[in-house]
Amino acid sequence: MTPFHGPYDDGDYADGNALAGPLREIFAVDLTAASGRCAHCGAEGPVALLRVYAHAPGLVARCPSCTEVVMRLVRGPNSAWLDLRGATSIRIPLGVE
Amino acid sequence: MARLVERRAETPSAQTLVLDVPDWPGHLPGQHVDVRLTAEDGYSTQRSYSIASASDGSRLELTVQRVDDGEVSPYLADVLAVGDPVELRGPVGGWFVWRHTDTAPVTLVAGGSGIVPLMAMVRTRRAAGSKALFRLLYSVRTPQDCIYADELRSRARDDFGLDVAYVYSRQAPQGWPGEPRRLGVADVNTHGWPADFQPACFVCGPTGFVETVADILIALGHEPRRVRTERFGPSGP
Numbered sequence: 001m002t003p004f005h006g007p008y009d010d011g012d013y014a015d016g017n018a019l020a021g022p023l024r025e026i027f028a029v030d031l032t033a034a035s036g037r038c039a040h041c042g043a044e045g046p047v048a049l050l051r052v053y054a055h056a057p058g059l060v061a062r063c064p065s066c067t068e069v070v071m072r073l074v075r076g077p078n079s080a081w082l083d084l085r086g087a088t089s090i091r092i093p094l095g096v097e
Numbered sequence: 098m099a100r101l102v103e104r105r106a107e108t109p110s111a112q113t114l115v116l117d118v119p120d121w122p123g124h125l126p127g128q129h130v131d132v133r134l135t136a137e138d139g140y141s142t143q144r145s146y147s148i149a150s151a152s153d154g155s156r157l158e159l160t161v162q163r164v165d166d167g168e169v170s171p172y173l174a175d176v177l178a179v180g181d182p183v184e185l186r187g188p189v190g191g192w193f194v195w196r197h198t199d200t201a202p203v204t205l206v207a208g209g210s211g212i213v214p215l216m217a218m219v220r221t222r223r224a225a226g227s228k229a230l231f232r233l234l235y236s237v238r239t240p241q242d243c244i245y246a247d248e249l250r251s252r253a254r255d256d257f258g259l260d261v262a263y264v265y266s267r268q269a270p271q272g273w274p275g276e277p278r279r280l281g282v283a284d285v286n287t288h289g290w291p292a293d294f295q296p297a298c299f300v301c302g303p304t305g306f307v308e309t310v311a312d313i314l315i316a317l318g319h320e321p322r323r324v325r326t327e328r329f330g331p332s333g334p
């Protein structure tokens with residue numbers, strides 16, 4: 001169906017807005033507006049502001065303050081793996097959408 | 098499953114795809130969809146595209162900037178034909194969105210095809226009869242790269258409370274006062290709302306552009322929580 005070339009489009013990273021679709025497959029609410037606290041440096045901010053690297057197998061989201069990994073998401077054929085070791089907490093606004 | 102019903106050339110490298118999506122639930126301006134392409138051998142890949150249109154029944158418009166070595170955008174821009182199916186997921190995103198019930202003034206800053214989700218906000222504003230005051234600052238390389246040029250010209254005239262200003266980074270139109278240059282502090286200060294007005298600020302464009310503009314807005318005294326950004330990257334438009 002498609003003429004595919006190289007592995008990426010241009011640019012080095014996107015931001016957490018790009019996690020909206022992949023996370024919405026797992027969670028019933030939008031998580032990009034949720035606020036996370038980085039386990040490494042303690043910075044707190046919306047998931048939408050994380051730096052998202054899609055080059056890896058899966059998505060790697062890094063803290064915009066210290067660049068440590070906050071979240072990893074890998075989608076397999078029958079399951080999704082979500083690694084949140086880099087986040088101390090995530091505060092999810094409810095009833096907003 | 099969506100279907101392409103029409104395509105429009107916006108610039109030499111950008112196309113608007115008009116899709117019909119049965120059971121589309123509606124969307125907020127600023128939201129995006131994830132478009133998935135699957136090859137015959139089963140390899141599949143997806144990209145996020147901002148929605149360009151205001152919510153309107155089952156009709157949905159995306160504007161796709163062709164990235165020449167990209168995997169997805171050349172296919173959408175050049176190959177996909179009217180009547181072809183398109184696999185998409187959405188609408189998604191709940192942070193980089195404007196709600197027409199919000200009455201605060203709005204500053205929009207677009208770099209290149211970063212205009213797309215901001216145009217959805219401009220279109221929704223009028224469709225919803227919002228009186229929120231909007232200022233749009235749009236940075237393009239050359240006049241030929243200006244997406245929605247005609248529509249922006251007529252909206253700047255007809256949409257009461259909408260101001261539109263341009264910055265040309267490579268080549269300015271004939272008769273333009275000043276030289277082509279990158280967008281700077283003076284542009285944001287002159288064409289955006291002052292921080293005292295507590296505007297909602299939306300910035301969309303390539304990563305470097307967005308970071309520069311966000312830093313300028315913060316330096317001008319805007320609260321970080323009122324500055325919402327969306328960057329293009331490997332999975333962006």
